[in-house]
Structures are given as structure tokens and as C-alpha cells.
Amino acid sequence: METNNNILEIKDLSVSYTVANVVTHVLEKVNLTVPKGKSVGLVGESGCGKTTTMRAILGVLPSNANIESGEILFNGTDVLKMPYNQLQEFRQTGAGLIFQDPSSALNPVISIKKQFLTSLKYAHKDKNYSSAQLYDKAIEALNAVSLADPKRIMNSFPFQLSGGMRQRVCIAMTLAGEKELLLADEPGTALDVTIQDQILRLIKNLVETLDLSVIMVTHSLGVIRQVTTEVNVMYAGSIVEGGDTHQVFEHPSHPYTIALMDCLPKLTGTGISEGIPGRIPDYDHPPAGCRFYPRCTYALDRCKSEVPGKTIVEDDHWVACFAAEEGKVCPK
Amino acid sequence: MTPERKESIVRNWYKFSAGGASVVGLIIVIVIIILAIFAPIIAPYPEDAGAVVKFSESKLPPSSKHLMGTDTMGRDVFSRLLFSLKGTLLMGVLVLAISVPIGFIVGVLAGYYRDTWIETVLMRIVDIFLSVPALVLALAIASIMEPNLRNSMIAITIMWWPWYARLTFGVVSSLRTENYITYAELTGAGLGHIIVKEFLPNTIDQILTKMTLDIGYVIIMGATLSFAGLGEQPPIPALGNMINDGVKFLPDMWWLTIFPAVTIILIVLGFNLVGDGVGNIFNVEGN
Numbered sequence: 087m088e089t090n091n092n093i094l095e096i097k098d099l100s101v102s103y104t105v106a107n108v109v110t111h112v113l114e115k116v117n118l119t120v121p122k123g124k125s126v127g128l129v130g131e132s133g134c135g136k137t138t139t140m141r142a143i144l145g146v147l148p149s150n151a152n153i154e155s156g157e158i159l160f161n162g163t164d165v166l167k168m169p170y171n172q173l174q175e176f177r178q179t180g181a182g183l184i185f186q187d188p189s190s191a192l193n194p195v196i197s198i199k200k201q202f203l204t205s206l207k208y209a210h211k212d213k214n215y216s217s218a219q220l221y222d223k224a225i226e227a228l229n230a231v232s233l234a235d236p237k238r239i240m241n242s243f244p245f246q247l248s249g250g251m252r253q254r255v256c257i258a259m260t261l262a263g264e265k266e267l268l269l270a271d272e273p274g275t276a277l278d279v280t281i282q283d284q285i286l287r288l289i290k291n292l293v294e295t296l297d298l299s300v301i302m303v304t305h306s307l308g309v310i311r312q313v314t315t316e317v318n319v320m321y322a323g324s325i326v327e328g329g330d331t332h333q334v335f336e337h338p339s340h341p342y343t344i345a346l347m348d349c350l351p352k353l354t355g356t357g358i359s360e361g362i363p364g365r366i367p368d369y370d371h372p373p374a375g376c377r378f379y380p381r382c383t384y385a386l387d388r389c390k391s392e393v394p395g396k397t398i399v400e401d402d403h404w405v406a407c408f409a410a411e412e413g414k415v416c417p418k
Numbered sequence: 419m420t421p422e423r424k425e426s427i428v429r430n431w432y433k434f435s436a437g438g439a440s441v442v443g444l445i446i447v448i449v450i451i452i453l454a455i456f457a458p459i460i461a462p463y464p465e466d467a468g469a470v471v472k473f474s475e476s477k478l479p480p481s482s483k484h485l486m487g488t489d490t491m492g493r494d495v496f497s498r499l500l501f502s503l504k505g506t507l508l509m510g511v512l513v514l515a516i517s518v519p520i521g522f523i524v525g526v527l528a529g530y531y532r533d534t535w536i537e538t539v540l541m542r543i544v545d546i547f548l549s550v551p552a553l554v555l556a557l558a559i560a561s562i563m564e565p566n567l568r569n570s571m572i573a574i575t576i577m578w579w580p581w582y583a584r585l586t587f588g589v590v591s592s593l594r595t596e597n598y599i600t601y602a603e604l605t606g607a608g609l610g611h612i613i614v615k616e617f618l619p620n621t622i623d624q625i626l627t628k629m630t631l632d633i634g635y636v637i638i639m640g641a642t643l644s645f646a647g648l649g650e651q652p653p654i655p656a657l658g659n660m661i662n663d664g665v666k667f668l669p670d671m672w673w674l675t676i677f678p679a680v681t682i683i684l685i686v687l688g689f690n691l692v693g694d695g696v697g698n699i700f701n702v703e704g705n
Contacts, residue, residue, distance in 0.1 A: 144604055146603055146604060174606045174608060175606065177606035179606070182604065190596060191597040191598050191601040193598040193615075193620070194620070208605050208606045208607065
């Protein structure tokens with residue numbers, strides 16, 4: 087069975103938010119697969135639904151979100167239909183999330199030590215570690231994210247640490263959980279590049295040594311290229327291109343992916359690129375056809391009313407675009 | 419005691435005692451508690467707390483023999499006053515000890531399950547209680563039960579918990595969207611953990627401050643019920659029924675009314691000053 091190789095499979099997930107009685111369709115039929123022991127990238131502009139996808143996987147969407155359709159299969163079980171106990175079990179040992187903004191992810195009136203040990207106690211509950219062992223594990227994890235003097239940090243309260251330190255504490259907490267699936271929602275965006283690099287290495291290392299699977303969410307194409315083996319490009323709530331990271335980077339086929347890559351500042355210093363004109367569509371009234379249509383330079387007439395299906399570009403690389411299907415998209 | 423613990427006690431005492439008023443309040447409260455506990459020893463005429471009649475000594479003004487005078491039946495007002503303190507303090511403490519946990523649990527559940535039917539049901543019940551004037555509700559509840567101290571406490575508890583439910587609801591529903599609550603859910607923490615380990619420590623400062631301020635109000639409410647004849651029944655002394663007994667004889671026998679009234683004022687003042695100090699420790703604005 088195919089599902090045996092995939093730790094996570096998202097099928098046709100649609101999520102909408104109700105804001106002041108207006109339904110905004112944010113995620114539109116998202117399909118995402120994470121093979122066991124692989125790291126998969128999810129890349130896209132701000133507001134395209136990356137974080138919503140991550141939250142949907144763990145069932146912590148805001149209360150005004152509605153899951154309209156779809157399945158999220160974790161090792162073959164639908165997370166959306168799990169009873170509360172099983173969902174709790176899944177969160178304890180199955181999947182962990184590194185927050186986009188972890189500086190507020192720590193309870194301000196409880197010491198780091200208590201919070202760290204509680205979270206580890208849940209994550210390793212079937213391994214019967216003593217609290218001294220858990221403490222050592224915590225110290226080790228804090229060392230791994232290059233926090234100096236981990237013992238002092240353990241005895242501190244969150245407000246005694248700087249934003250970057252808090253972020254690293256959160257990353258350490260999630261990584262030390264050693265859960266099967268790690269959802270990294272822009273890890274290290276607020277950290278300086280050397281530490282960010284170190285954390286990415288750490289994640290990569292964990293994937294290799296502990297056979298973890300990772301979904302790496304980021305706007306940074308560089309991170310994707312460095313860390314992941316597969317990539318999914320998301321635009322306005324749907325995935326428009328996906329496949330093997332190497333192939334996608336070599337032959338980007340969706341106009342959006344191409345434009346996104348053009349936006350990267352080059353070290354050669356050829357000036358600032360033109361960017362992508364326009365902005366992410368209004369989710370209240372998204373375009374009926376391809377959601378990228380209003381901004382697309384290759385737009386065809388049928389793009390306006392029809393949603394493009396998957397077209398295979400290479401053996402492990404697909405794209406959802408009519409222009410690409412007809413061979414009209416050619417990267418510069 | 420660890421040095422950190424000692425340091426935090428010193429720091430909290432500094433915040434509490436800033437301005438000095440709270441220390442005065444604390445002294446008043448401690449003195450009243452001691453008087454209440456040792457009433458049978460301190461009182462010059464302990465037997466006067468019951469149904470005693472000494473017509474030879476009735477209606478005497480304050481003197482060295484009877485510090486606060488005697489009532490119409492010749493009982494020593496000072497002794498009766500000391501015996502009434504226990505019920506008064508018990509009223510304040512027990513009512514809060516029962517109504518605060520109830521209010522907290524209702525508020526925390528409604529706040530955590532905000533925007534669901536659970537919130538709607540719980541908070542509408544709270545609203546119903548809050549929409550009736552507190553004293554009217556307490557009088558109504560107390561009057562349908564047999565009048566005694568226990569039932570007046572029940573009546574006040576029934577009208578008091580909704581205030582804590584609303585306070586907790588307000589705090590929790592704003593904490594609800596904090597990342598650390600989501601994070602706790604993500605680590606697989608259960609509802610019990612989230613309530614006790616995440617919400618409670620972030621709400622306790624507000625609750626404690628309100629509690630210390632509320633003891634005084636509960637005592638006034640209790641005295642009011644007892645004044646209206648719905649609290650402790652004569653001959654058992656209570657501040658409220660002592661005032662009620664004395665009102666008929668104003669202004670001639672002023673000592674029957676003034677001393678219990680001043681005692682109520684002192685108790686409430688003491689607790690309110692302590693409440694302000696506790697609020698200073700937690701940086702919560704008092705009311």
C-alpha cells in the first residue's frame with residue numbers, strides 16, 4: 087500500500103474562515119504528501135495559507151475556521167476525524183510544531199524548566215525516562231541550539247530572556263520531543279543568519295539520524311534548496327507546483343514559481359528585481375479559474391474560468407497551469 | 419528557605435507595605451482575628467453571649483465595668499460584640515472559599531470554549547444572576563430558607579460566584595488566543611493541565627486581589643441580611659442583629675448601635691487596605 091511510505095497525506099483540504107459573517111475561502115483543495123524520513127518544503131508569499139495548513143494538520147485552527155472538505159491522513163488515520171484522546175496522543179508523540187512567532191509561545195509566569203520538562207514528559211511518555219534524564223535531554227537540546235549557559239536558562243522565566251533566546255528555547259523544546267513529524271513554520275526567521283544556519287543543520291541532522299519527517303514552511307527559497315528533498319509551491323491557498331526540489335529549481339514551470347525565483351536578490355547585484363505585480367487575491371471573492379490569473383504574464387483565456395489540473399513536467403515534478411501544459415511558459 | 423524564596427518575600431513585602439496603609443489594614447485584620455478566636459477568654463462576661471437577663475444592669479452607658487455599655491436585657495455589649503466576630507469572619511471566608519472556585523471553573527470553561535454553545539449557556543446563566551440586584555437576590559434567597567447563619571451564607575454564595583465567573587471569563591478569553599495556550603495544546607496537554615497549569619497562574623493575581631477586597635463587601639452583605647433578620651437569630655449575637663436591636667433606642671442608647679457599626683466599618687476598612695496591598699504586589703488596580 088502506498089500510504090505505508092507516507093507519514094502524512096493531505097487530500098483536497100479546503101479551509102475557510104468566517105470573518106464578520108463573510109466566508110473567506112483560504113485553502114482550496116490542498117494536496118500534500120510527506121514521505122517517511124523526508125523533508126518537504128512549502129513555499130509561498132505571506133498570506134497564502136502556509137500557516138493555516140500547518141495549524142489544520144494539528145487541529146489548532148482559530149475558532150472561526152471551518153474545514154470544508156478533505157482528509158489529513160497521518161500514518162493512514164484521518165486527523166480530522168480522530169476522537170479527542172487519539173488527537174491528544176497524536177499531538178503528544180506524533181507531530182510537533184515550531185511556531186512562526188515563538189516569542190509568545192511560553193507561559194510568562196512559569197519557569198522554562200517546568201514548561202520544558204512538561205512538554206518532554208508528554209513527548210516521551212512511553213519511554214519511561216526519569217526526570218533527571220529528561221532534564222539532561224533538555225540541557226542537551228538547549229546546547230544544540232547554541233544557547234550559552236543552559237542551566238541558567240532553565241531556571242529563568244520567559245521575560246528574562248531576549249526574543250531570539252525564547253525562540254531558540256521553543257525550537258529546542260520542539261526538537262527535543264523527537265516526534266515523528268516536525269512542522270517547522272518559518273523556523274529562525276527572527277534569528278541571525280549564523281544561528282539560523284545552525285538550526286537548519288540541526289533539523290537536517292535529526293531527519294537523517296532519527297528518521298524524522300519534516301515540513302519546512304518558509305518564504306526563503308534558499309532554505310528550501312538547502313534542506314528539503316521535495317518542494318511544494320503554494321499560491322493563494324492552493325499548491326501550484328511540486329516535486330523533487332532539484333527538478334523544480336532547475337526547471338520551474340509555473341509562472342508564479344518563475345516570478346518568485348526572479349524576486350530573489352542576487353549576490354551579483356544586478357539591481358532589485360521587478361517583483362510580481364499585484365497582490366494575493368481577495369479571499370472573499372477569489373478568481374473563478376486559476377487564482378494566479380490576474381497577475382500572470384502568460385495568462386490564457388481559459389485560465390479565467392477553469393481551474394488547471396496537474397500536468398507532469400518531469401518524472402517527479404508536476405505543475406498546475408494551462409500555459410505550461412501548452413508549452414508556452416519558458417523560464418528566462 | 420532558599421535565598422530566592424526569601425528575596426521574593428522581601429520584595430513582595432516591600433510592594434505590599436508601600437505607603438503604610440496596607441500595614442495598618444493588616445494589623446486591624448490580625449487584631450480582629452485574634453479577638454474572634456479568643457473571644458471566650460477575653461470577653462469579661464462570656465455568659466452574656468447567650469439568653470441571659472440581668473435587669474439590674476440593663477441599659478447602662480459605657481463605663482469601666484462595661485466598656486461598651488449594656489443592652490436592654492443587661493448584657494455586656496463588648497462581650498457580645500467579641501462573640502459576634504467569629505460568625506462575621508466565617509461569613510467572609512467561607513462565602514469566598516466556596517464561590518471563588520465555582521466562579522473560576524465556570525469562567526475558565528466559558529473562556530476556553532469561547533464562541534461555542536458552552537460559553538453561551540454558562541455566561542447567560544451568569545448574566546441572569548448578575549441582572550438581579552445583588553442584595554435583592556440575597557434577600558429573596560435567604561427569605562425562602564430558614565433564617566440562620568448557614569443559610570445566609572448560602573444565599574450570599576449563590577449571588578457572589580457569578581462575579582468571579584465573569585472576572586475569570588474576561589481574563590481567560592483574552593489569554594485563550596495566546597500562543598502558549600496553543601503550544602500547550604500542541605504538546606498534547608489535557609484540559610486539566612491547561613486550566614490548572616496555564617490559566618490559573620495567569621488569573622490568580624486578579625482573583626486574589628478581588629478576593630481580599632471582597633471579604634469586606636461579603637461581611638457588609640452578611641450584616642445586612644442579619645440586620646433584616648435573615649441571619650443569625652437572637653439570642654446568638656451578630657453585628658447585624660445587634661444594630662437592629664439598638665436602632666429602636668437611638669439616640670438615647672447610642673452605644674447599642676454605634677459600637678457594632680464601628681466594628682463593621684473597621685473590619686471592612688482593614689480588609690480593603692489589605693486588598694489594596696495585595697493588588698500592589700500583583701500590580702492589579704483595586705476598585
